[in-house]
Amino acid sequence: AARPRRYVLCEVVSDEPRCRQGFEERAVGLAVRDAIARVHGDYGLGCCSISFTVKYLNAYTGVVLLRCRKDACGLLCSALPFVRQLESRNQRYPCVLNTLHVGGTIRTCQKFLIQYNRRQLLLLLQNCTNEEERRCVQKSLLSCSLTEEQSQSGDEEDDDGTE
Amino acid sequence: RRELPDGGARPSAAQFKQLVVSALRELHGEVGAALPVDVLTYEEKTLCAILRVISSGFVKLWSALTLLGFYQNRRCAFRVLQASPFLIALSGNSRELVLD
Numbered sequence: 001a002a003r004p005r006r007y008v009l010c011e012v013v014s015d016e017p018r019c020r021q022g023f024e025e026r027a028v029g030l031a032v033r034d035a036i037a038r039v040h041g042d043y044g045l046g047c048c049s050i051s052f053t054v055k056y057l058n059a060y061t062g063v064v065l066l067r068c069r070k071d072a073c074g075l076l077c078s079a080l081p082f083v084r085q086l087e088s089r090n091q092r093y094p095c096v097l098n099t100l101h102v103g104g105t106i107r108t109c110q111k112f113l114i115q116y117n118r119r120q121l122l123l124l125l126q127n128c129t130n131e132e133e134r135r136c137v138q139k140s141l142l143s144c145s146l147t148e149e150q151s152q153s154g155d156e157e158d159d160d161g162t163e
Numbered sequence: 164r165r166e167l168p169d170g171g172a173r174p175s176a177a178q179f180k181q182l183v184v185s186a187l188r189e190l191h192g193e194v195g196a197a198l199p200v201d202v203l204t205y206e207e208k209t210l211c212a213i214l215r216v217i218s219s220g221f222v223k224l225w226s227a228l229t230l231l232g233f234y235q236n237r238r239c240a241f242r243v244l245q246a247s248p249f250l251i252a253l254s255g256n257s258r259e260l261v262l263d
Contacts, residue, residue: 041192041195043191043226
């Protein structure tokens with residue numbers, strides 16, 4: 001493959017609700033590079049920084065897509081659990097990075113993310129507390145499944161009826 | 164064996180180990196500093212030491228020591244005299260062994 005790259009999909013989990021404000025590509029990139037420097041030293045930092053960028057970031061769901069070299073992928077993935085906080089505008093937000101998927105192309109990561117989001121919506125539906133939330137989540141579930149698989153959406157409506 | 168030429172201060176055995184570990188930490192981070200390195204012998208007069216490391220960490224150790232430049236703000240350098248998987252090989256040059 002030309003210039004072998006790996007794309008790591010991860011999710012930022014934080015207790016603090018204000019963490020979303022500090023969600024910038026630069027802050028996440030700096031936090032990850034700092035963790036790599038701590039865990040793998042100068043050699044690791046140099047190895048991973050060659051082709052390292054934050055490709056995609058979603059502030060609402062906390063999903064981040066990182067790109068790195070194929071050789072440095074192991075170093076990067078082993079350093080991700082050591083990211084403790086995001087810093088931006090002189091504010092520190094404690095957080096944790098969960099690795100969701102490692103892929104060779106952005107397209108595979110996107111496919112995984114779509115499936116993952118669908119599963120998360122189903123989980124949200126189970127954990128809904130009040131009726132209004134339940135209706136909103138059901139609507140988004142039906143809208144995302146109607147476009148691709150027409151046959152399955154019929155089954156989902158039956159299930160909601162019996163619940 | 165490693166030889167460490169220096170201007171003034173002579174490190175003790177513990178300080179020498181600390182020096183080695185800090186060199187590993189600088190180049191290879193926490194993973195490098197966690198590498199089990201043993202100082203088998205250390206002579207303060209000649210500043211010579213025999214280090215032992217697991218073979219998977221050999222490259223990390225040698226590279227970290229090569230790139231270590233300073234000890235207590237004085238320039239210093241590590242010189243590797245001999246490297247071998249067997250301790251007995253470090254005791255002498257096996258090519259000069261004479262068999263009676």
